[in-house]
Amino acid sequence: xxxxxxxxxxxxxxxxxxxxxxxxxxxxxxxxxxxxxxxxxxxxxxxxxxxxxxxxxxxxxxxxxxxxxxxxxxxxxxxxxxxxxxxxxxxxxxxxxxxxxxxxxxxxxxxxxxxxxxxxxxxxxxxxxxxxxxxxxxxxxxxxxxxxxxxxxxxxxxxxxxxxxxxxxxxxxxxxxxxxxxxxxxxxxxxxxxxxxxxxxxxxxxxxx
Amino acid sequence: xxxxxxxxxxxxxxxxxxxxxxxxxxxxxxxxxxxxxxxxxxxxxxxxxxxxxxxxxxxxxxxxxxxxxxxxxxxxxxxxxxxxxxxxxxxxxxxxxx
Numbered sequence: 468x469x470x471x472x473x474x475x476x477x478x479x480x481x482x483x484x485x486x487x488x489x490x491x492x493x494x495x496x497x498x499x500x501x502x503x504x505x506x507x508x509x510x511x512x513x514x515x516x517x518x519x520x521x522x523x524x525x526x527x528x529x530x531x532x533x534x535x536x537x538x539x540x541x542x543x544x545x546x547x548x549x550x551x552x553x554x555x556x557x558x559x560x561x562x563x564x565x566x567x568x569x570x571x572x573x574x575x576x577x578x579x580x581x582x583x584x585x586x587x588x589x590x591x592x593x594x595x596x597x598x599x600x601x602x603x604x605x606x607x608x609x610x611x612x613x614x615x616x617x618x619x620x621x622x623x624x625x626x627x628x629x630x631x632x633x634x635x636x637x638x639x640x641x642x643x644x645x646x647x648x649x650x651x652x653x654x655x656x657x658x659x660x661x662x663x664x665x666x667x668x669x670x671x672x673x674x675x676x
Numbered sequence: 677x678x679x680x681x682x683x684x685x686x687x688x689x690x691x692x693x694x695x696x697x698x699x700x701x702x703x704x705x706x707x708x709x710x711x712x713x714x715x716x717x718x719x720x721x722x723x724x725x726x727x728x729x730x731x732x733x734x735x736x737x738x739x740x741x742x743x744x745x746x747x748x749x750x751x752x753x754x755x756x757x758x759x760x761x762x763x764x765x766x767x768x769x770x771x772x773x774x
Contacts, residue, residue, distance in 0.1 A: 474770040480691065481698045481764065488699035488706070488714050575710060 491580040492627050493565035494557075496675055499667025501560070502553035503660045509549035510656035516541050539599065549659075576625055584622035587614055608651030612641030612658045628674060633666045685763045687732045692717055692725045697760045700735065700752040707749040726750060734759055 486492055517538060521530065530538065565571060591614020598607050616637030623630040637658050644654035688694055695715045699706060706714075712722050729735040734756030738749045752760070 470770055474767040477694060478764070478767050478771070480694055484695045484698035484714070485702045489702040571713070574713065 486627065487568075489576060489625070490627050491576045491625055493561045493568050493577070494626055494628075495560040495564045496628075496667045496669070496671030498553075498557040498560050499663045499670060501556040501667075503663030503665075503667060505549045505552045505556075506659035506663060507656055507661075509545050510652055510660060513542055513545050513652060516545075535604075539604070543599075580622050580625035583625060584618045586618075587621055588618040590614060591618070605648035605651060606645065608655045609641045609644040612637050612644060612654065615658070616641060628670045633662060636662055685759055685766070687728065687734065688760070688763050690725060692721065693729060696722075696725060696729060696750075697734065697752065697756065700750060701757065701760055705738065705749045705751040707747055711750065729756070732756075732759075 520537075521534065561577075591610060594614065595607050595610050598604070598610060616634040616639075619630050619634030619637065623634060640654055640658045640662070644651060647654070688697065692715055696711060699711065699714055708722070711726075712719065715722065717725075726735060726737070730737055734753055736751045736753050738751060740747055740749075
């Protein structure tokens with residue numbers, strides 16, 4: 468009996484050590500939930516702003532030049548706010564969780580995860596700026612979803628949970644969105660809002676409860 | 677009962693050595709300070725356990741200079757990988773055979 472308990476304890480130690488030394492385990496599922504809520508709020512703000520100014524059936528392509536710039540500026544500020552709030556809450560929650568797991572917030576695994584996340588993400592960000600620059604607004608939302616999905620898949624090797632599958636889902640959604648130009652806002656709200664909340668809750672209840 | 681624990685590796689009996697082997701098993705190489713941070717042990721303690729694993733031929737020590745600072749990093753050897761796998765197998769057999 469004693470032998471058995473010892474063996475179980477040793478195997479548990481081995482497993483936790485392998486995870487702790489190679490994966491960033493302090494990412495909380497709640498980060499996803501918060502990011503999703505901010506994204507939905509941001510999408511709602513963008514929708515109401517456009518609907519109020521241009522009617523509920525507005526399509527970006529039908530706007531006049533001057534109106535386009537107004538909407539674009541609002542969208543950019545809106546998206547930036549969502550990003551800042553999400554990342555801010557992410558850092559805050561990770562710091563809180565890392566006190567529990569005993570892993571320091573910015574250790575090697577965290578840095579490795581962030582680098583792997585950042586490379587495709589920044590590429591996507593610059594690509595989106597280029598799209599806006601050339602006036603190809605319809606492809607901005609799909610590009611955001613696709614590049615975000617690729618970033619998640621790339622970073623998933625260094626995180627616990629099934630971040631990979633969230634990445635696949637974002638890519639499928641992004642590619643679908645490419646063929647429904649004009650509905651970018653809806654797809655964006657689903658990908659960054661609904662998916663994040665669903666995945667965050669799933670992760671929170673399976674891994675942290 | 678005796679058969680099951682045959683092959684139980686004495687070198688891995690300490691918790692710290694198990695920790696060192698576990699983390700080296702999933703990382704290409706780790707340096708001294710990173711191992712120390714992961715295991716939360718003192719310099720002397722870590723050094724002596726790593727030395728024991730090196731003597732057994734399970735860990736390869738790589739000393740080099742990064743700029744002017746000496747840096748010691750550790751890699752698991754092929755034998756170490758095999759011995760650790762066998763050790764895990766023994767632990768699993770113990771659980772299965774109660």
